[in-house]
Amino acid sequence: xxxxxxxxxxxxxxxxxxxxxxxxxxxxxxxxxxxxxxxxxxxxxxxxxxxxxxxxxxxxxxxxxxxxxxxxxxxxxxxxxxxxxxxxxxxxxxxxxxxxxxxxxxxxxxxxxxxxxxxxxxxxxxxxxxxxxxxxxxxxxxxxxxxxxxxxxxxxxxxxxxxxxxxxxxxxxxxxxxxxxxxxxx
Numbered sequence: 001x002x003x004x005x006x007x008x009x010x011x012x013x014x015x016x017x018x019x020x021x022x023x024x025x026x027x028x029x030x031x032x033x034x035x036x037x038x039x040x041x042x043x044x045x046x047x048x049x050x051x052x053x054x055x056x057x058x059x060x061x062x063x064x065x066x067x068x069x070x071x072x073x074x075x076x077x078x079x080x081x082x083x084x085x086x087x088x089x090x091x092x093x094x095x096x097x098x099x100x101x102x103x104x105x106x107x108x109x110x111x112x113x114x115x116x117x118x119x120x121x122x123x124x125x126x127x128x129x130x131x132x133x134x135x136x137x138x139x140x141x142x143x144x145x146x147x148x149x150x151x152x153x154x155x156x157x158x159x160x161x162x163x164x165x166x167x168x169x170x171x172x173x174x175x176x177x178x179x180x181x182x183x184x185x186x
Contacts, residue, residue: 078150098128119146
């Protein structure tokens with residue numbers, strides 16, 4: 001197998017690992033299986049996240065047949081911090097993501113000139129401000145706000161959401177930007 005064939009497979013494997021690493025929200029209740037839901041419950045649940053109208057153009061630029069978007073959730077330690085139940089293993093994995101994992105993803109994207117979107121909780125950037133420069137370095141990638149500490153907004157009451165740190169102030173961030181950055185990078 002050629003090196004050019006292996007590299008895209010490695011990128012795909014890294015993307016899959018990122019997706020599989022996502023964790024679901026803990027709950028005290030045992031969920032009711034979908035087959036016991038009414039149609040009204042099914043439609044109510046699904047309609048909360050409908051994508052809206054299709055944004056697919058009649059033709060893609062340069063007559064391409066498909067478009068692909070690569071986005072990455074750079075959660076780091078916030079997955080275990082958000083519920084107040086951090087463990088040594090989870091914190092270590094989160095730090096590894098910031099120190100090693102992000103560099104590997106950026107290296108793969110930059111090797112092929114592929115732009116990526118990076119969705120990052122504010123606390124991840126506060127803990128690892130060096131990520132800002134690493135992501136900005138190529139000039140191709142973009143940042144997206146991913147909450148304050150990867151909180152589950154669906155689990156918050158309206159009052160809790162209003163009082164959460166990321167909701168106060170002039171924007172989605174309640175603190176100064178990480179050292180060495182400016183408001184433009186937030």
